[in-house]
Amino acid sequence: MRFIRAALARIAGVFSKDTADDELREEMQAHLDMEIAENVRRGMSPTEARRRALLASGGLTAAADAVRDQRGLPWLDSTAADLRYAVRALRHSPAFTAVVVVTLALGIGANTAIFSVVRAVLLKPLPHRDGDRLVYLRQSMDGPGGADIDFSVPEIRDFRNGAPALGSIAEYSPWFGTLTGKDDAIRIDVGLVTGNFFEVMGLSPILGRVTRPSDDGPGVPPVMVLTHDFWMKRFGGDSAIVGKQVRLDGNSLTVIGVLQPAPWFPDRMDALANMVISPHHLSALMVQGRTHRMTAMIARLAPRASVAEARSEVASVYERMQRDHKDAYDPGSHYRVAVIPFKEALGERARLTLWILMAAAAFVMIISAANVANLTLMRGVRREHEMVVRAALGAGVGRLRRLLLVENLLLTLTGALAGLGIAVAGVRLLTALAERYSARANEIRLDAQVLAFTFVMAVALAMLLSFLASLPREGSFAERIAAGVRRLTGDTRKQRLQRGLVVAQVAVSVVLLAGAGLLTRTMVQLSQVNTGLKSEEVLTVQVPLLQMSGVAGTGSDPREVFKAVLQSDAAAKVRYDQMRREIVGLPGVLEVGVGSSTPLRASVTSFEVKAEGKSIKVGEATPRADFRTAAPEYFSAAGIPLIKGRGFAATDGIGAGKVVVINQTLADKFFPGEDPTGKRIAWTGEVLKFSPISPEWRTIVGVVGNTQDGGMDAPLRPVVFMPFVQELAMSGVIVIRTDGDAASVAPTVTKIIHRVAPAAPIENVMTVKQIKAQSLAPRRLNAALVSSFGILAVLIAAVGIAGVLAFSVSARTNEIGIRMSLGADSGRVQRMILGEGGVLLMLGLVVGVVGAFFATRFIRGLLFGVAPNDPTTFVGVAVLMAAVGIVACWLPAVRAARIDPAITMRSV
Amino acid sequence: MADKLDVKQGTLALMILKTLEGLGPLHGYGIARRIEETSKNRLALNYGTLYPALLKLEQEGFIKAEWRQSENNRRAKFYALTAAGRKQLARETREWHETADLIAAFLAPKREVP
Secondary structure, three states: OHHHHHHHHHHHHHHOHHHHHHHHHHHHHHHHHHHHHHHHHOOOOHHHHHHHHHHHHOOHHHHHHHHHHHHOOHHHHHHHHHHHHHHHHHHHOHHHHHHHHHHHHHHHHHHHHHHHHHHHHHHOOOOOOOHHHEEEEEEEOOOOOOOOOOEOHHHHHHHHHHOHHHEEEEEEEEEEEEEEOOOOEEEEEEEEEOOOHHHHHOOOEEEEOOOOHHHOOOOOOOEEEEOHHHHHHHHOOOHHHOOOEEEEOOEEEEEEEEEOOOOOOOOOOOEEEEHHHOHHHHOHHHHHOOOOOOEEEEEEOOOOOOHHHHHHHHHHHHHHHHHHOHHHOOHHHOOEEEEEEHHHHHHHHHHHHHHHHHHHHHHHHHHHHHHHHHHHHHHHHHOHHHHHHHHHOOOOHHHHHHHHHHHHHHHHHHHHHHHHHHHHHHHHHHHHHHHOOOOOHHHOOOOHHHHHHHHHHHHHHHHHHHHHOOOOOOOOHHHHHHHOOOOOOOOHHHHHHHHHHHHHHHHHHHHHHHHHHHHHHHHHHHHOOOOOOOOOOEEEEEOOOOOOOOOOOOOOOHHHHHHHHHHHHHHHHHHHHHHHHHHHOOOOEEEEEEEOOOOOOOOOOEEEEEEOOOOOOOOOOOOEEEEEEEOOOHHHHHOOOEEEEOOOOOOOOOOOOOEEEEEHHHHHHHOOOOOOOOOEEEEEOHHHHHOOOOOOOEEEEEEEOOOOOOOOOOOOOOEEEEEHHHOOOOOOEEEEEEOOOHHHHHHHHHHHHHHHOOOOOOEEEEEHHHHHHHHHHHHHHHHHHHHHHHHHHHHHHHHHHHHHHHHHHHHOHHHHHHHHHOOOOHHHHHHHHHHHHHHHHHHHHHHHHHHHHHHHHHHHHHOOOOOOOOHHHHHHHHHHHHHHHHHHHHHHHHHHHOOOHHHHHHOO | OOOOEOOOOOHHHHHHHHHHHHHOOEEHHHHHHHHHHHOOOOEOOOHHHHHHHHHHHHHHOOEEEEEEEOOOOOEEEEEEEOHHHHHHHHHHHHHHHHHHHHHHHHHOOOOOOO
8 A cells, every 4th residue: 555655646746846955945945944044043154154054965956866866756856857958968969879770771672571471371370269279280201292292092091990099080171173253264272171170170160151061962952152352352351251052063052151360271262162073982992092182181289288299199090090901001101101290281381481580580680789889889879978977977887888878769769660661671571581481471461569579679789789888986976077088999898899899790791691602592492493395485374174073963973973074075175276366366376285184283183103114123112103194296386395206296195105205304214224115114013993094005205395283393203195186184284385485475375265165264374485474483582682782782891891990099099190290191191091901801701600500401401502611602702801801901090091190299 | 064964865755744743733834844854954845855755655645735824824735644644653753663663772881791
């Protein structure tokens, strides 16, 4: 009670300052008068009485200060005064203020922006209910396309029965279909889900309902749940959508709800539907085929079960599965299952890049802070005299420290404010980067927590800066004043600190530059990778016409479905041919070819493959190859070089013998040193049972060159091409080679396609050049960001070196004057100062190169074609830093050499 | 002045309360004089010590202040003990006695152990 009451009285005291001051003055005056009167009564002269009374009072002003401290919240009063003082002081040194604020703004802005991305993509809790209980299961195997091969229904059943720690399991099968609108059609990604899916995932609808177990099985009405993004994009957030019918391929589905915003993994989803739209998913083939892996698995851990328990249970179940079903797990391919917390899985592609960027930003912050610290130290030395005078006039060390703190807070918070401006712009840029790596990029916000991060950073920095400055020790004021102190070099401790900071700046800049250099070299290496295509002026357009599922009027009988698919395929091929004939007549078009997939993009379909008369060694992985089809003109239209034999011809028709063209990688694998033409290969493996692809022998008629499918840094994949007419059309891609700018024919081409197939979606209208640029874009942005951090760091460090040397020169003006009058010429003085800076620069370079040697190991995963300790990069970085550093030393050195001894000597 | 003692933290409040209990409402000068006299001039109270202490007691509600005419017709601020102040005085007096006894016992010459 007593404290609360006293506290309230104090707070009230803040507001009644003026009246209280008047009263206090009157009260003390009365005291004084009474004492004087008493003294006079005792027989003193009035003057003596007054003198004695004043002496006894101990100083009215000091007493009034003491009472004021007791009365209100003294720190508030004096802080306001400090703030006024700080604003005035900073206004008096605009250059210092500007440099500090800009430096801090850059450092804080970069950190804020990148932290907001790190938080959204890696740290923030998932929007799913108890999202930290979700784990993603990933089955993978060796070889291209083996990183994530999904699960089959029997495998999921085994885990459900054998791993109780997994609690409940949500399955979804990535599928796609053509959504037909009023006057257009688009291809959308649909997840086929079981009824318990949303319950397990912990996701709720924001409109309508989600699926439930009664939506499982055959014979139920087909329903669709829209994801939030797709609902906004396609339906403009129309809340009347629930209950409406939409057409997906041949099916009519009822939209039953819209899902809350949530990230998808491993692929983006537009909508979720129950399994009934795909008869295949309900067929015995799917439900019993152990190798028919097309379902992703996310589990919610059982209450109190840990990820470690889940891992060990999954491992033992998987071991048993591999023992019981040897044919489904070829030992050479090293099948394995990983249990990954869902949040980690969502962030895994972004993690390394983001932490590298965060580290780079932190480095920039360290350099900025060092620079600001140096500037503050120098300013502190210039103000030493002021501080001593203030201390002598009664300011305690604590009070001075607070004055500095207020000043530094003003600086860092202004810097932070400006930094937020930079961050707002930076976040937009970074979101574009993060979208390529993470499904959570749309969660990036400059929200309260990010602002708190920025604020804490600014305050911590201000405190650090305030305690760095040394203040006159209590009791030393009198001596200093008596000595008329006006030293400007500061004490040796401070100089050492300043020099240490410069060395640190140079060292950190070197580390950053090394990272930037390596990433830039990676970019250069990647852009020089040969795509394998002869021309970049090739336009590619994806026009999926084939309907693989839910063809109207079919039941769940597989044979009937298959017949419908074949009909759809035949109709599609007629249209492709018509499109080809019309496009080839366009001016500027040299050649047009049709195929199942786009050059330079990874094929989604790959199967096990075998060569006649060739057996695989024991323990070697079963060879796999990408499945692609090509019309006769495809190779030359796409610019894929023919190395041996022939390409496809019109004679390789539907009824003709099955022939294939393989790529160099597959040829080297099966027929090293032999001519593959005339040899035979065949698709193989259990999984063929689930596809319309026949396992018969096919004769190799030609070999084509390798192309960089799936990225410039992707390993080369073995590919088998089949005649377009002999297999299903799949996604359907038209490649168009032109004699000029391929992009310019795109509008006309799109128009023709739309006229021939009005209901077909037209996707990925891109030139080969654009595909290549797109695959390099995230790395380019990444390298550009780290490089700009590196350049920023070097510039700030250069300012740091120049500043410290200039300061040293101005402090040593007298000394230099004396040296010159004793015979040192300006060249010698210049060398002296250059030497002083050179030592710092060398030290920084050595520390930096050693640091970079260790630091660059962490970015190994982001490099391509260049080693983490690439000597060329390191030498280049050291030379660059040295060059900038020497220029930074030069200016103060030249200034020192221009000192006129006559003038300086006079002012000693 | 060198022979005068500084007022120990915490004791001044007790002295002020005791003074006000004995003499009734009193102004700052009166309190200072009284304390100095009682201490036989071993204590010297300057304004910077006295007035913050008075303000603190007032904030804590142990004393209350009022402007009145002084004996020689001058407007002065008079301080008076409140009920809470009386209780506080009793409590602090008791604590002081206890502390004093304790310290005395410690400082007393040790008796020989038989």
